[in-house]
Amino acid sequence: MIKEYLENWTGLVNTVKIGATPQEGGTRRKTITVGGEKTLAFLFKEGHLPNKPVIAYEIWDIKPIDWPEELTNYYSDVWSDPLDWAEKVANVYKADLLCVRLMGIHPEINRDIDYELNFIKNLLKRVNLPLIIVGCGDDEKDNTVLPLCSQITKNERCLIGEVTQDNYKILTAAVLADGHNIIAQSPIDINIAKQLNILISDMGLSFDRIVINPTVGALGYGLEYTYSIMERLRLAALNQDKVISSPFICFVGQESWRAKEAKARQDEFYSWGKESRRGPLWEMITAVSLVLAGADILVMRHPKAIEKIKEYIELMFKNNF
Amino acid sequence: MFIIGELINGMYSNVRKAIEKKDKSVIQKIASEQIRCGADALDINCGPASKNPKEDLPWLVEAVQEVIDKPLSLDSSKPEVIEEALKVTKNKAIINSTTADLEKLEILVDLAKRYHTKLIALTLSKKGVPQNKDQRLELAVQIISYCVEHDFPIEDLYLDPVVLPVNVAQAQQKDILESLKEFKLIYQIPPKTIVGLSNVSQGTLQRKLINRTFITMAISLGLDAAILDPLDKELMDAVITAELILNKQIYCDSYLEAYRKK
Known part of the structure; x- marks a missing residue:
């Protein structure tokens, strides 16, 4: 019989905690802890994996612009009010974690800032799950609005983003002051991921408050490239490179539902089968691959895809093989 | 790269005086400085002038351990x-060093096993300093064979090819460097390698340049560890860049x- 070969890792991934309960000065009913891995995904014999990957439901502050019909079927009833949307994923779909994208602040939409801040305040009251808050992607608007969001959610220990190598100072300072965690985004580039973590930590934010968004591609759209980047970063972390030992957040839904294979209707491509099956499957398969690459937080959209990936994670952890 | 700081050595007058006066603060400052500059471990040597090394070495160990939690x-x-020093050492220690002579190996491998330490072994014997690569390999084989036969874990062994000053043994430098690579081929578990770096530039005018040139060449041949001056920033930068x-x-x-944030 061939002897089993087990790697002996000396490093580990940082642990990041999201959400603060009333005992901790916040108002969330629970907290979510990610990271802490001492080996690669599911290699239980090699090292401890103290925290399962978690799924965050993605919601927007406005009615989404380009979500395909398959997603409309699940959410269109609550798109008139994002607070209803948040409540639906919390109560009906039993979300553990919520990721709010403030697309309404984008210059092309330009919603009133006070309106957005009120939305966040009310969201804290209506839903008591740990929160991820992300901006619209426009640096100037994000730098104006996200620090204010950070202020009004002070002590809730949110995960707020995103910062990049060229734009990290303003939001990092806010997150540092208000006790939150930060998302450091790099464009599928290990060198920039590492550099950004150093820049952030130089401002005084400790490594256990940084989550890396390595940026991902969906199945068929650069997934393999994403995988190798994440794997390389994770291997370095397990070999004690503490600068990049951060957990990963992956925006799976956003990328998967951009794929033609996920959203095209069956009447356009008959042989591809029903989009109600194909779409969630595309998102689910992308998610599985990223979990294997070491993803810690998956931001997803389709309830069925989320249900299936959760089942998969539970199964892998239960069998402990 | 595993860096062992070399500055706590009775050969240096500040250390010698501190030992004589039993002035812990001097020793502790040198210890902390070396760790701050990137040393992973510290070499502790009370020097040839010590009249009572059996007391001085444990005293140095205890002084350092008050401020530093690293291997010694x-x-x-x-x-x-x-x-005597092992009796007071808290972390997994490194014994520096045995030679390939049987009588040395018998005592020091036994000591390393009893105290669960790592062991540095010089490819050196009573016959003298090896004159070429083959002699170094022969001595390395003797050391590894002894360790394997006596159940000393090869993972804890560091082979030192014995670095000689470039102005004395210029013709040997290439052999010394190549030994680092070939030591790895001796056994199924490749032994780790180490050098006492400063020797290479002993008596030269361009000490720092020679040190950092030698170590980058050694690192490219697979060197695992070095005893050196971690306060030499250019040297440390060269080590980091080579890796x-x-x-x-x-x-x-x-x-x-x-x-350095590690």
Whole structure:
């Protein structure tokens, strides 16, 4: 019989905690802890994996612009009010974690800032799950609005983003002051991921408050490239490179539902089968691959895809093989 | 790269005086400085002038351990001195060092096993300093065979090819460097390698340049550890950069700072 070969890792991934309960000065009913891995995904014999990957439901502050019909079927009833949307994923779909994208602040939409801040305040009251808050992607608007969001959610220990190598100072300072965690985004580039973590930590934010968004591609759209980047970063972390030992957040839904294979209707491509099956499957398969690459937080959209990936994670952890 | 700081050595007058006066603060400052500059472990040597090494070495160990929680390399040619220091050492220690002579191996491998330490072995014997690569390999084989036969874990063994000053043994430098690579081929578990770096530049005018040139060449041949002066910033920068080029660290613009944040 061939002897089993087990790697002996000396490093580990940082642990990041999201959400603060009333005992901790916040108002969330629970907290979510990610990271802490001492080996690669599911290699239980090699090292401890103290925290399962978690799924965050993605919601927007406005009615989404380009979500395909398959997603409309699940959410269109609550798109008139994002607070209803948040409540639906919390109560009906039993979300553990919520990721709010403030697309309404984008210059092309330009919603009133006070309106957005009120939305966040009310969201804290209506839903008591740990929160991820992300901006619209426009640096100037994000730098104006996200620090204010950070202020009004002070002590809730949110995960707020995103910062990049060229734009990290303003939001990092806010997150540092208000006790939150930060998302450091790099464009599928290990060198920039590492550099950004150093820049952030130089401002005084400790490594256990940084989550890396390595940026991902969906199945068929650069997934393999994403995988190798994440794997390389994770291997370095397990070999004690503490600068990049951060957990990963992956925006799976956003990328998967951009794929033609996920959203095209069956009447356009008959042989591809029903989009109600194909779409969630595309998102689910992308998610599985990223979990294997070491993803810690998956931001997803389709309830069925989320249900299936959760089942998969539970199964892998239960069998402990 | 496993860096062992070399500055706590009775050969240096400040250390010698501190030992004589039993002034802990001097020793502790040198210890902390070396760790701050990137040393992973510290070599502790009370020097040839010590009249009572069996007391001085443990005293040094205890002084250092009050401020530093890192492995210590206990450096003495006398096993009984090393044992006295081992009795007070908290972390997994490194014995510095044995030679390939049987009578040395018998005592020091036994000591290393009893105290669960790592062991530095010089490819050196009573016959003298090896004159070429083949003699070094022969001595390395003797050391490894002894360790394997006596159940000393090869993972804890560091082979030292014995670095000689370039102005004395210029013709040997290439052999010394190549030995580092060939030591790895002797046994199924490749033994780790180490050098006492400063020797290479002994008596020269360009000490720092020679040190850092030698070590980058040694790193490219697979060197695992070195005893050196971690306060020499250019030397440490060269070590970090050599490892970067060998893809042992992920590049980023601030890679020197990143390494030091470890």
